[in-house]
Amino acid sequence: MADEPLVLGIETSCDETGVGIVRGTTLLADAVASSVDEHARFGGVVPEVASRAHLEAMVPTIERALKDAGVSARDLDGIAVTAGPGLAGALLVGVSAAKAYAYALGKPLYGVNHLASHICVDQLEHGPLPEPTMALLVSGGHSSLLLSADITSDVRPLGATIDDAAGEAFDKIARVLNLGFPGGPVIDRYAREGDPEAIAFPRGLTGPRDPAYDFSFSGLKTAVARWIEAKRAAGEEVPVRDVSASFQEAVVDVLTRKAVRACKDEGVDHLMIGGGVAANSRLRALAEERCEAAGIRLRVPRPKLCTDNGAMVAALGAEMVARNRAASDWDLSADSSLPVTDPHVPGAAHSHDHVHETARENLYP
Amino acid sequence: MLLLALDTATPAVTVALHDGDDVIASSSQVDARRHGELLLPAVDRVLAEAGLRLDAVTGIVAGTGPGPYTGLRVGLMTADTFGLALGVPVHGVCTLDGLAYAADLDGPFVVATDARRKEVYWARYADSRTRLTDPAVDRPADIAGQVAGLPAAGAGALLYPDVFPQAHEPEHVSAAALARLAVERLKAGEELPAPRPLYLRRPDAQVPKNYKVVTPK
Numbered sequence A: 001m002a003d004e005p006l007v008l009g010i011e012t013s014c015d016e017t018g019v020g021i022v023r024g025t026t027l028l029a030d031a032v033a034s035s036v037d038e039h040a041r042f043g044g045v046v047p048e049v050a051s052r053a054h055l056e057a058m059v060p061t062i063e064r065a066l067k068d069a070g071v072s073a074r075d076l077d078g079i080a081v082t083a084g085p086g087l088a089g090a091l092l093v094g095v096s097a098a099k100a101y102a103y104a105l106g107k108p109l110y111g112v113n114h115l116a117s118h119i120c121v122d123q124l125e126h127g128p129l130p131e132p133t134m135a136l137l138v139s140g141g142h143s144s145l146l147l148s149a150d151i152t153s154d155v156r157p158l159g160a161t162i163d164d165a166a167g168e169a170f171d172k173i174a175r176v177l178n179l180g181f182p183g184g185p186v187i188d189r190y191a192r193e194g195d196p197e198a199i200a201f202p203r204g205l206t207g208p209r210d211p212a213y214d215f216s217f218s219g220l221k222t223a224v225a226r227w228i229e230a231k232r233a234a235g236e237e238v239p240v241r242d243v244s245a246s247f248q249e250a251v252v253d254v255l256t257r258k259a260v261r262a263c264k265d266e267g268v269d270h271l272m273i274g275g276g277v278a279a280n281s282r283l284r285a286l287a288e289e290r291c292e293a294a295g296i297r298l299r300v301p302r303p304k305l306c307t308d309n310g311a312m313v314a315a316l317g318a319e320m321v322a323r324n325r326a327a328s329d330w331d332l333s334a335d336s337s338l339p340v341t342d343p344h345v346p347g348a349a350h351s352h353d354h355v356h357e358t359a360r361e362n363l364y365p
Numbered sequence B: 001m002l003l004l005a006l007d008t009a010t011p012a013v014t015v016a017l018h019d020g021d022d023v024i025a026s027s028s029q030v031d032a033r034r035h036g037e038l039l040l041p042a043v044d045r046v047l048a049e050a051g052l053r054l055d056a057v058t059g060i061v062a063g064t065g066p067g068p069y070t071g072l073r074v075g076l077m078t079a080d081t082f083g084l085a086l087g088v089p090v091h092g093v094c095t096l097d098g099l100a101y102a103a104d105l106d107g108p109f110v111v112a113t114d115a116r117r118k119e120v121y122w123a124r125y126a127d128s129r130t131r132l133t134d135p136a137v138d139r140p141a142d143i144a145g146q147v148a149g150l151p152a153a154g155a156g157a158l159l160y161p162d163v164f165p166q167a168h169e170p171e172h173v174s175a176a177a178l179a180r181l182a183v184e185r186l187k188a189g190e191e192l193p194a195p196r197p198l199y200l201r202r203p204d205a206q207v208p209k210n211y212k213v214v215t216p217k
Ligand SMILES: [Zn+2]
Pocket: A114, A118, A139, A141, A275, A276, A307, A308
């Protein structure tokens, strides 16, 4: 439909410079420049390296997105940007670009929440989100169970990790096994040839008195490292495939078990999984199996939409426009700890439009 | 000609409009922690004061530092994106050159700004328009010999009076000075460089040591 909002979204919360363009719930462009290779030798994302790369990559990535989408910047209905949470310095580069772009084009600006964007991106894959939607977000930076009745205004946290994010655990175990960074894809690959039941690693926070929806991966990480060290100390070879498979099984077992339980408890018949770890093949398979058994419909976007990207920001921005949510002000700031309960950062009433009107009056008195 | 100049490489968030003859509107606010929030409203205010819209601008001038990176990037990203949206050239001017221009001194002098971590960003000038050395970042005590006996402009001079006893105005750069300098150079037929950041330091990046052993000894 031509009257659906055409929105450009900018994402710079971590190490991906993402610029996406959507029309309503249709994906038109998803341009991403990643600095991941520059971080690999450090074994983790270095904030200053990421911020420098965002500044370099931003303009070419915007140009590429416009070209891929075949649209003109003039036709955009709004500019959306990740206002948080994320790395403060990295977020600020994207927010500065989005504000300048929106201002120069005379378009409304929408500072949106990174986590809500991870959920909303599924609209580009599977159509409008069911309301309510249960979402399991898992990546190097987040592990959360969220319940959203309206992705533009009502996102409730049910549970989150109390220590490491799920993706972090993958990175750390990959480091113990000397498999490099990032750890998720390589562990997934080794795990395919290993036995997930070879070693019984602990399932964190699954006792009867533990919080039902929170996660903990720190104990698992320590248990796996200790097991590997014992093998090495005994002069035995470490069975990398079995360790990978058994570790991965422990992570995805807890994630899917808690997500399905949350759906049942809340009477929600849809589960969406997003974030970089959603690309894990075993997480997808086990979630599929358990959701089917529980009569829950599973929605997982394709891997490229699960990792950080600009299309997810554009998707949420388009929803903000469609639902007439207030635009952000020109003094929008990057908020590294933006609460998940704030899907966007609305401006003080009307002041945003007022700025435009002032400018227009000045030019055409 | 209508140039929009901006600089966020020092604690000042500063914006100016220059119509080819002189600065017609400007704004400077000093708040080292809020560059991101203050810059766009300042641009909006300066344009409103001149009764113009951004699309009347024919070029952008951005201070390229050196300066603390997070703030510096706010100005450069804003300038780059304005350039993209408006299809106008974006020129880079070294922030220290803007300070030197505003200092308006005839003889040799030094410009020094606060680089934090007990260091200064600095350069030597023959006069207000002529820089003699590449911008550098150093501990004041380590350059005392090179700056001895010279007046010094900028907040770095005020911070370290032992090394810079002859402190001179201004403390921070102004976009008005940056714009005037850029216009002078453009009118003289000079090419101004692309607005690339002068970081001068490598990113802080600790290479993690091998993973910590968790088995108790
Ligand atoms: Zn993310």
